[in-house]
Amino acid sequence: MAFKSGFVAIVGRPNAGKSTLVNTIVGRKVAIVSPRPQTTRNRIQGILNRDDAQVVLIDTPGIHKPDNLLGRQMMGEAEHALECVDVVSLIVDVTVEFGAGDRYSAQWLRRFHGPAFLLLNKVDRVRKPMLLPLIERWRREFEFAEIFPISALTGEGCADVVESWIDKLPVAEPHFPADQFTDQPERFLVSELIREKALQATREEVPHAIAVFVDRFEERRDLVKIMATIYVEREGQKGILIGRSGEMIKKIGTLARKEIELLLGLRVFLELMVKVRPNWRSNRAVVRQLDWHRQLEQMAGGEDFAEQAPAGEIETEPED
Numbered sequence: 001m002a003f004k005s006g007f008v009a010i011v012g013r014p015n016a017g018k019s020t021l022v023n024t025i026v027g028r029k030v031a032i033v034s035p036r037p038q039t040t041r042n043r044i045q046g047i048l049n050r051d052d053a054q055v056v057l058i059d060t061p062g063i064h065k066p067d068n069l070l071g072r073q074m075m076g077e078a079e080h081a082l083e084c085v086d087v088v089s090l091i092v093d094v095t096v097e098f099g100a101g102d103r104y105s106a107q108w109l110r111r112f113h114g115p116a117f118l119l120l121n122k123v124d125r126v127r128k129p130m131l132l133p134l135i136e137r138w139r140r141e142f143e144f145a146e147i148f149p150i151s152a153l154t155g156e157g158c159a160d161v162v163e164s165w166i167d168k169l170p171v172a173e174p175h176f177p178a179d180q181f182t183d184q185p186e187r188f189l190v191s192e193l194i195r196e197k198a199l200q201a202t203r204e205e206v207p208h209a210i211a212v213f214v215d216r217f218e219e220r221r222d223l224v225k226i227m228a229t230i231y232v233e234r235e236g237q238k239g240i241l242i243g244r245s246g247e248m249i250k251k252i253g254t255l256a257r258k259e260i261e262l263l264l265g266l267r268v269f270l271e272l273m274v275k276v277r278p279n280w281r282s283n284r285a286v287v288r289q290l291d292w293h294r295q296l297e298q299m300a301g302g303e304d305f306a307e308q309a310p311a312g313e314i315e316t317e318p319e320d
Contacts, residue, residue, distance in 0.1 A: 005054040006086035006169035011109070013101050014062030016093045017121040021152035022046045022059045025162060029263075030182040030189075031059045033196065045183045047176050053166045054174040058085065063105045082112045087168050089117040089161070090144075091152070095125050098137050106141035115145035115168050119161065124151040187214045190260055194228055194272070197255040201248060202240055209233040210241075211280060225269045226260070231277045241274050249274060 019031035030046035048055040150157035191212040216227035257270045
């Protein structure tokens with residue numbers, strides 16, 4: 001049987017389950033997950049390697065109408081993901097009633113001219129008879145090549161989706177080595193894990209105002225020393241992140257360090273700082289640096305993320 005290899009873009013509204021699906025299919029955590037909408041800000045590639053195929057999954061920011069520069073960059077990332085892919089899969093949350101956002105997603109999908117799949121996610125939370133009218137509703141909006149009810153969380157239906165993707169992929173050599181599961185550098189994965197723990201631990205306006213940059217990444221024989229800065233837009237958000245007597249930032253650091261150690265396979269010393277950068281989401285220079293491709297260029301050139309406020313330094317040390 002000829003080997004197949006190609007790219008599949010996963011698109012959908014915020015919080016539909018795109019990142020969960022990518023992680024489930026790849027079998028590794030390549031994209032952070034949060035109940036907060038618009039968690040994914042970059043195009044993230046996860047790679048499924050099989051004996052007969054390599055499927056490169058592109059996780060994308062949620063489809064939405066942006067209201068700031070960060071939002072516009074996120075939608076630009078999602079649009080760029082449609083270029084040069086073989087299949088697009090629109091994932092929707094079946095527990096949420098069909099509405100204007102879904103119609104917008106269907107209209108947005110029309111810019112892609114290849115096979116498009118509809119993935120009805122979270123079917124483990126609804127009664128199966130509810131799916132039939134929903135399928136008919138979506139069919140009136142767009143002509144999908146395939147429609148699958150799935151649960152990205154439990155994996156239900158995902159194997160069938162993968163087989164159908166592969167059926168649509170071209171016969172080609174693999175695009176990545178067989179032992180590679182993502183194209184993201186370790187520093188970016190670390191910053192995303194820290195951001196994930198901050199998203200999970202905080203609420204109100206803080207999540208959307210959080211940006212994380214790794215300032216130092218030193219590998220030693222049995223220890224990795226990481227210094228990272230969490231940027232927010234207001235002093236009040238900084239106070240929420242640090243918490244009373246530094247309890248919140250210590251919690252975030254401890255949770256992040258444990259996952260980073262699993263990722264790197266080494267003990268980690270993690271030092272976190274919280275700084276204020278007013279209105280960074282509307283600052284073109286800052287927003288550009290959230291793209292990990294830009295971060296690599298920045299590190300190569302010796303640039304630093306601009307500082308505007310004194311740091312609130314909290315260290316989180318490895319446990320014995």
